[in-house]
Amino acid sequence: MGQEQSVVEGVEAPSSSRVGSTPPRSPIKRAETALNTRIQPHTNRVTKKRSKRSRRDTSERKTIIVDGIPISFRRERLVSLPPLETEPEKTAMSIMKPVVGKLPLTDECLHYDDVSEVPQNLQKYFHQRYSIFKFYDYDIRLTNDAWFGVTPEPLASRLANDLPSHLYSTPRRTTIVDLFGGAGGNTIAFALSEKWEHVISIERDASTLACAQHNAEVYGVSEYITFIHGDCLDFLDRLKHHPETLDPSLREKCDMSKTVLFASPPWGGVDYKEQDVFDLSTMEPYNLEVLHKSCSPMEHALYLPRTSDLRQIAKLAPEGERIEVVQYCMEGASKAMVALIPEATPELT
Structure with missing residues (x-):
């Protein structure tokens, strides 16, 4: 488990994994769960929604061994793109109307006697x-x-x-x-x-x-x-x-x-x-x-x-x-x- 912990700390934002054989799933699940907790929320969101538009300069592929199982990881640098501009919503002007009845006097409506x-x-x-x-x-x-x-x-x-x-x-x-x-x-x-x-x-x-x-x-x-x-x-x-x-x-x-x-x-x-x-x-x-x-x-x-x-x-x-x-x-x-x-x-x- 010491090896697994060091692997988790060395990975910033994995985007895919590939298993070379078919071992019992529980060690891999433990490793993936630990790795996913390290992913920043906005990075995960950008990867899902803008994967094609936001990936830049892919590098640093590595294979690590977890409980004797080879797993390939790729770390990517992500460049956040500005949100797509949308047409401002066009709203109709409200109708300007006369005051109906009387507005209530407030604490600012003063009468000084002295x-x-x-x-x-x-x-x-x-x-x-x-x-x-x-x-x-x-x-x-x-x-x-x-x-x-x-x-x-x-x-x-x-x-x-x-x-x-x-x-x-x-x-x-x-x-x-x-x-x-x-x-x-x-x-x-x-x-x-x-x-x-x-x-x-x-x-x-x-x-x-x-x-x-x-x-x-x-x-x-x-x-x-x-x-x-x-x-x-x-x-x-x-x-x-x-x-x-x-x-x-x-x-x-x-x-x-x-x-x-x-x-x-x-x-x-x-x-x-x-x-x-x-x-x-x-x-x-x-x-x-x-x-x-x-x-x-x-x-x-x-x-x-x-x-x-x-x-x-x-x-x-x-x-x-x-x-x-x-x-x-x-x-x-x-x-x-x-x-x-x-x-x-x-x-x-």
């Missing part, structure tokens, strides 16, 4: 809470992140009244889509203006969207707003290129020739307050080029930092058109600017 409850970095916003939402005390809910992005109510109301709608525009505009709905500041103002047949608000964070629905109820306009839980750029791509993947109710409301888009994106990136002229290409996660390309060719309004580079905005004007830019101020201080970009007329070929 400044002592408020995180340090939000306290200045809490002191301005009645400018942000006039009815804040009626249980307005915000996530901590939403405090940074809510448009103050007086500004949101003025902006909603300024945007052209079907009341005095040609062609008629009947739908406004708030692409970055957030906690509902602008969306609620659009609904309160009574200028639109359809107000649609898109928000990808469930807790923030739950706040928006709750706040719209506080202001009594929730039934006039269609909420979508999803990504606004995905919505725009579907609207322009895959309308069949939108719920029929959304396709009906969002006729591209009758829809105005409103985008109040996160400004992110380099702190705009530290720049005399803010470079709109540094906005994160969506810069000016991405926003404009996603919204075109529809008419759209971009809510941007007050120090935005006007030269960058001017380049967005369609051929033969001009862009209107409005600076919005509160209490004598500029808060933001809004660029109104007209619908791009398809070029004649």
Whole structure:
């Protein structure tokens, strides 16, 4: 048995065996069982499934004697080949639908009653809470992140009244889509203006969207707003290129020739307050080029930092058109600017 043990340790991955005579089977079975336990699982798998494609440089044939029985072994070097590439499975896009009912308020949907409850970095916003939402005390809910992005109510109301709608525009505009709905500041103002047949608000964070629905109820306009839980750029791509993947109710409301888009994106990136002229290409996660390309060719309004580079905005004007830019101020201080970009007329070929 000492000889058998040394033979087993000297063999790495036998692929075949050949017995020269017909002895009792039990010693051979013992030897084969011991040898098979030394075979690496993946080597064994490759040998079985890819024997013809994976063998390379066969060498080192030897004959050994086990209990007087000659057994021939061959050791092979195996080169693992990469798996065969297969076509990615093509799956149909799911249907984007409006939110049915109300999303539940989560632990992130907060209402602060006293400044002592408020995180340090939000306290200045809490002191301005009645400018942000006039009815804040009626249980307005915000996530901590939403405090940074809510448009103050007086500004949101003025902006909603300024945007052209079907009341005095040609062609008629009947739908406004708030692409970055957030906690509902602008969306609620659009609904309160009574200028639109359809107000649609898109928000990808469930807790923030739950706040928006709750706040719209506080202001009594929730039934006039269609909420979508999803990504606004995905919505725009579907609207322009895959309308069949939108719920029929959304396709009906969002006729591209009758829809105005409103985008109040996160400004992110380099702190705009530290720049005399803010470079709109540094906005994160969506810069000016991405926003404009996603919204075109529809008419759209971009809510941007007050120090935005006007030269960058001017380049967005369609051929033969001009862009209107409005600076919005509160209490004598500029808060933001809004660029109104007209619908791009398809070029004649």
